[in-house]
Amino acid sequence: xxxxxxxxxxxxxxxxxxxxxxxxxxxxxxxxxxxxxxxxxxxxxxxxxxxxxxxxxxxxxxxxxxxxxxxxxxxxxxxxxxxxxxxxxxxxxxxxxxxxxxxxxxxxxxxxxxxxxxxxxxxxxxxxxxxxxxxxxxxxxxxxxxxxxxxxxxxxxxxxxxxxxxxxxxxxxxxxxxxxxxxxxxxxxxxxxxxxxxxxxxxxxxxxxxxxxxxxxxxxxxxxxxxxxxxxxxxxxxxxxxxxxxxxxxxxxxxxxxxxxxxxxxxxxxxxxxxxxxxxxxxxxxxxxxxxxxxxxxxxxxxxxxxxxxxxxxxxxxxxxxxxxxxxxxxxxxxxxxxxxxxxxxxxxxxxxxxxxxxxxxxxxxxxxxxxxxxxxxxxxxxxxxxxxxxxxxxxxxxxxxxxxxxxxxxxxxxxxxxxxxxxxxxxxxxxxxxxxxxxxxxxxxxxxxxxxxxxxxxxxxxxxxxxxxxxxxxxxxxxxxxxxxxxxxxxxxxxxxxxxxxxxxxxxxxxxxxxxxxxxxxxxxxxxxxxxxxxxxxxxxxxxxxxxxxxxxxxxxxxxxxxxxxxxxxxxxxxxxxxxxxxxxxxxxxxxxxxxxxxxxxxxxxxxxxxxxxxxxxxxxxxxxxxxxxxxxxxxx
Amino acid sequence: xxxxxxxxxxxxxxxxxxxxxxxxxxxxxxxxxxxxxxxxxxxxxxxxxxxxxxxxxxxxxxxxxxxxxxxxxxxxxxxxxxxxxxxxxxxxxxxxxxxxxxxxxxxxxxxxxxxxxxxxxxxxxxxxxxxxxxxxxxxxxxxxxxxxxxxxxxxxxxxxxx
Numbered sequence: 001x002x003x004x005x006x007x008x009x010x011x012x013x014x015x016x017x018x019x020x021x022x023x024x025x026x027x028x029x030x031x032x033x034x035x036x037x038x039x040x041x042x043x044x045x046x047x048x049x050x051x052x053x054x055x056x057x058x059x060x061x062x063x064x065x066x067x068x069x070x071x072x073x074x075x076x077x078x079x080x081x082x083x084x085x086x087x088x089x090x091x092x093x094x095x096x097x098x099x100x101x102x103x104x105x106x107x108x109x110x111x112x113x114x115x116x117x118x119x120x121x122x123x124x125x126x127x128x129x130x131x132x133x134x135x136x137x138x139x140x141x142x143x144x145x146x147x148x149x150x151x152x153x154x155x156x157x158x159x160x161x162x163x164x165x166x167x168x169x170x171x172x173x174x175x176x177x178x179x180x181x182x183x184x185x186x187x188x189x190x191x192x193x194x195x196x197x198x199x200x201x202x203x204x205x206x207x208x209x210x211x212x213x214x215x216x217x218x219x220x221x222x223x224x225x226x227x228x229x230x231x232x233x234x235x236x237x238x239x240x241x242x243x244x245x246x247x248x249x250x251x252x253x254x255x256x257x258x259x260x261x262x263x264x265x266x267x268x269x270x271x272x273x274x275x276x277x278x279x280x281x282x283x284x285x286x287x288x289x290x291x292x293x294x295x296x297x298x299x300x301x302x303x304x305x306x307x308x309x310x311x312x313x314x315x316x317x318x319x320x321x322x323x324x325x326x327x328x329x330x331x332x333x334x335x336x337x338x339x340x341x342x343x344x345x346x347x348x349x350x351x352x353x354x355x356x357x358x359x360x361x362x363x364x365x366x367x368x369x370x371x372x373x374x375x376x377x378x379x380x381x382x383x384x385x386x387x388x389x390x391x392x393x394x395x396x397x398x399x400x401x402x403x404x405x406x407x408x409x410x411x412x413x414x415x416x417x418x419x420x421x422x423x424x425x426x427x428x429x430x431x432x433x434x435x436x437x438x439x440x441x442x443x444x445x446x447x448x449x450x451x452x453x454x455x456x457x458x459x460x461x462x463x464x465x466x467x468x469x470x471x472x473x474x475x476x477x478x479x480x481x482x483x484x485x486x487x488x489x490x491x492x493x494x495x496x497x498x499x500x501x502x503x504x505x506x507x508x509x510x511x512x513x514x515x516x517x518x519x520x521x522x523x524x525x526x527x528x529x530x531x532x533x534x535x536x537x538x539x540x541x542x543x544x545x546x547x548x549x550x551x552x553x554x555x556x557x558x559x560x561x562x563x564x565x566x567x568x569x570x571x572x573x574x575x576x577x578x579x580x581x582x583x584x585x586x587x588x589x590x591x592x593x594x595x596x597x598x599x600x601x602x603x604x605x606x607x608x609x610x611x612x613x614x615x616x617x618x619x620x621x622x623x624x625x626x627x628x629x630x631x632x633x634x635x636x637x638x
Numbered sequence: 639x640x641x642x643x644x645x646x647x648x649x650x651x652x653x654x655x656x657x658x659x660x661x662x663x664x665x666x667x668x669x670x671x672x673x674x675x676x677x678x679x680x681x682x683x684x685x686x687x688x689x690x691x692x693x694x695x696x697x698x699x700x701x702x703x704x705x706x707x708x709x710x711x712x713x714x715x716x717x718x719x720x721x722x723x724x725x726x727x728x729x730x731x732x733x734x735x736x737x738x739x740x741x742x743x744x745x746x747x748x749x750x751x752x753x754x755x756x757x758x759x760x761x762x763x764x765x766x767x768x769x770x771x772x773x774x775x776x777x778x779x780x781x782x783x784x785x786x787x788x789x790x791x792x793x794x795x796x797x798x799x800x
Contacts, residue, residue: 098799099706099770120797121766128718
């Protein structure tokens with residue numbers, strides 16, 4: 001431990017800490033701009049200068065290592081004078097007029113720093129050097145005129161997201177932010193995750209939709225789990241007047257640490273489907289508006305007059321654990337319908353349960369991805385399906401983490417990896433065989449050839465496999481099928497031998513909870529006498545669509561109009577993701593909670609609510625016990 | 639509006655003040671022998687504004703810059719990025735609602751547009767009261783201090799640029 005004194009306050013920090021970290025620990029606040037807790041200290045803005053006794057000049061506290069016996073002062077006259085000078089220089093360089101900036105009053109770190117130092121005018125007149133504004137991106141705008149060249153965005157793009165799209169051109173006051181080699185953002189290699197926008201301390205990168213729609217303090221913040229995939233990233237829902245304004249990643253969240261992907265940040269805003277506003281009943285071949293009472297009565301009657309084998313029911317994995325459980329209790333347990341399924345084809349969660357029977361707790365926390373030196377990715381395109389996990393692998397691959405990837409389609413996962421081996425294959429048992437042979441030091445010639453890999457590159461890549469440390473094996477939907485269970489077993493056994501972390505990415509939102517509740521996806525769906533589709537705000541898949549349309553009596557509970565609502569006999573308007581609270585079992589087995597952030601339109605009801613109302617109509621009691629079905633799940637993850 | 643938002647406090651304030659000149663009273667300029675406090679709002683956008691600023695400085699013991707335009711240059715300073723001529727061309731000739739007869743006003747009586755500057759770029763300013771607009775509370779706090787012979791400290795909540 002290192003002992004130092006900051007403003008007369010003694011503080012102890014670990015070896016390798018910076019003076020800024022020590023100050024935070026001592027409860028001393030030092031203003032910063034280029035510094036961000038999730039980025040490597042950079043020391044470019046000089047706002048965090050402090051006085052170190054014995055040093056001739058002021059030192060930037062963000063990059064200065066704390067040493068034993070240091071005596072630091074952070075509020076002396078020279079320090080305050082230096083801060084005011086640094087701020088004056090920053091304000092003089094570009095267009096930092098707050099009155100016509102979106103990032104104002106509490107949202108802007110530069111403005112906050114000026115307030116903190118009591119700056120009530122700019123001692124240096126601005127230079128008025130104009131830069132072109134880049135509005136080519138559909139989600140955000142780059143205005144170099146408001147940039148302070150702190151490089152937080154560039155560092156976030158590289159260090160956190162691993163995409164390295166952003167960079168700087170020119171030098172000194174002419175420095176400006178560019179995408180790739182100077183192409184418009186909208187035409188660049190940008191993957192639209194928007195993490196640069198979130199991390200920008202000023203108004204240089206602003207969100208198109210939420211710009212000028214209120215300051216942070218005018219917005220209501222609701223923390224909840226993202227439902228676009230099953231990683232369980234925590235996001236901050238920012239709303240105003242019952243309207244979603246902006247989505248941001250929560251920096252304090254253990255896994256995503258502030259990051260979100262394009263889907264998590266922008267997808268809800270791209271949704272232009274038409275909302276259903278009233279229940280509809282088909283009468284004489286035409287769908288006509290109806291009251292909830294009539295619609296529910298009709299559904300209840302149809303359910304009562306049919307046998308359990310004549311009822312099919314499918315639910316979207318985007319629903320909460322409470323809803324999935326009520327659905328299962330209603331259709332599987334009460335009605336004993338044989339065909340009660342989860343929407344989609346992804347069987348990963350079911351496979352994980354099967355493997356658990358044999359191996360016990362065999363999966364790791366997602367955190368394991370952040371510290372691995374070797375990664376094996378099987379049957380999933382992380383760049384598309386679980387993007388934030390993809391960011392973590394990409395950023396590590398650029399810094400020497402070895403990545404072996406076997407997928408059905410070519411992926412863009414590790415374009416800038418230093419050590420990568422990839423094959424495109426449908427034959428996953430051969431992949432496992434290759435891994436086993438590599439580990440045993442056997443000849444991999446034949447298996448390499450089957451996978452379209454050169455024997456030379458395979459042997460180089462896996463040469464020291466028995467000695468691999470910190471290995472993570474990521475398994476996705478194309479590998480983890482029930483059909484492929486033997487290969488999955490062999491893989492988990494292999495993982496045990498090299499002490500690797502195993503992570504099975506479990507499809508959409510709450511697929512893991514659905515599997516534990518007993519709702520499984522199936523490869524096929526058949527038409528039936530009654531088809532109840534609890535779609536919510538999700539999208540359907542082809543085989544369910546076909547079965548639904550061909551069924552005799554079709555009920556759909558959905559948020560948006562679609563070809564299926566047009567084909568249905570009863571249409572019930574549903575809430576959407578931000579209008580309902582509940583629990584989600586995320587990929588690595590812990591339960592996350594989400595709160596309702598928006599009050600739903602008058603006629604929309606949650607799937608959960610409607611199931612209870614239907615139960616009442618048919619004279620059933622639902623136990624509503626979802627917790628015991630998911631219970632003690634956390635203990636099952638290592 | 640922010641000034642008027644002081645509401646009934648205006649009356650209290652007026653009791654302490656001998657208002658010598660404002661653009662909306664008959665007396666447009668401060669007395670030649672000088673005044674205690676001169677308050678300027680607006681950035682220096684043309685040759686006339688500069689004349690006013692010089693005269694105010696000369697005749698005021700304490701000069702106050704009130705509002706973001708006077709303190710920083712503000713909204714008029716936006717035109718410094720393209721330049722005054724480009725801004726005038728856009729406003730008088732190129733706007734979608736302008737017909738072909740549009741022209742930049744050139745009456746010799748008009749003052750000449752200049753590179754927009756904050757007041758402090760031309761003359762010494764004693765009190766900066768930024769804000770777009772400064773809140774009624776901030777204006778009242780500053781003026782009541784001045785009326786009682788003190789120099790206001792514009793800091794904390796009073797220092798709010800918006």
